Amino acid sequence: MAEKTIYVLNGPNLNMLGTRQPEIYGTDTLDDIAERLTVQGAALGFAIDLRQSNHEGHLVDWLHEAHFEGVHAVLLNAGAYTHTSIALHDAIKSITVPVIEVHLSDPETREPFRHVSYVGMAATDCVKGLGADSYRVALEKAAAL
Numbered sequence: 001m002a003e004k005t006i007y008v009l010n011g012p013n014l015n016m017l018g019t020r021q022p023e024i025y026g027t028d029t030l031d032d033i034a035e036r037l038t039v040q041g042a043a044l045g046f047a048i049d050l051r052q053s054n055h056e057g058h059l060v061d062w063l064h065e066a067h068f069e070g071v072h073a074v075l076l077n078a079g080a081y082t083h084t085s086i087a088l089h090d091a092i093k094s095i096t097v098p099v100i101e102v103h104l105s106d107p108e109t110r111e112p113f114r115h116v117s118y119v120g121m122a123a124t125d126c127v128k129g130l131g132a133d134s135y136r137v138a139l140e141k142a143a144a145l
């Protein structure tokens with residue numbers, strides 16, 4: 001049987017991980033995270049397809065693609081779009097693929113404008129506040145779905 005795929009979709013400013021506010025987000029780059037998830041995914045029997053875009057519509061398109069491609073699950077760190085995007089909320093609601101919300105920080109302990117999550121209202125689960133490890137734990141959860 002062909003290997004199942006898990007998409008790991010990342011939104012705005014996550015291409016800056018490594019140097020972006022390291023006191024909040026740590027010093028791992030998105031490439032470092034991708035490398036580790038690829039190894040972890042292979043051990044769990046999944047191919048990892050990690051992408052990043054600063055554009056909301058790309059994330060919407062990739063969620064639809066996940067549905068049409070029949071991927072096993074999506075890990076989604078939508079960055080600031082988490083707190084603003086009804087379009088992402090609707091995209092998650094439009095697909096049958098389970099979506100796990102991921103954050104390096106814990107937005108609920110930060111500024112009030114981060115306390116609303118339109119992604120979280122539609123997602124299956126959420127892992128946050130563990131730094132880059134949030135992705136590892138989210139991948140474990142996704143693999144077990």
Ligand code: DQA
Pocket residue numbers: 012013014077078079080081082102103104105106107114
């Ligand atoms: C983030 C939290 C968001 O509030 C923020 O806008 C980000 C990163 C995180 O991973 O902790 O860009 O999603």
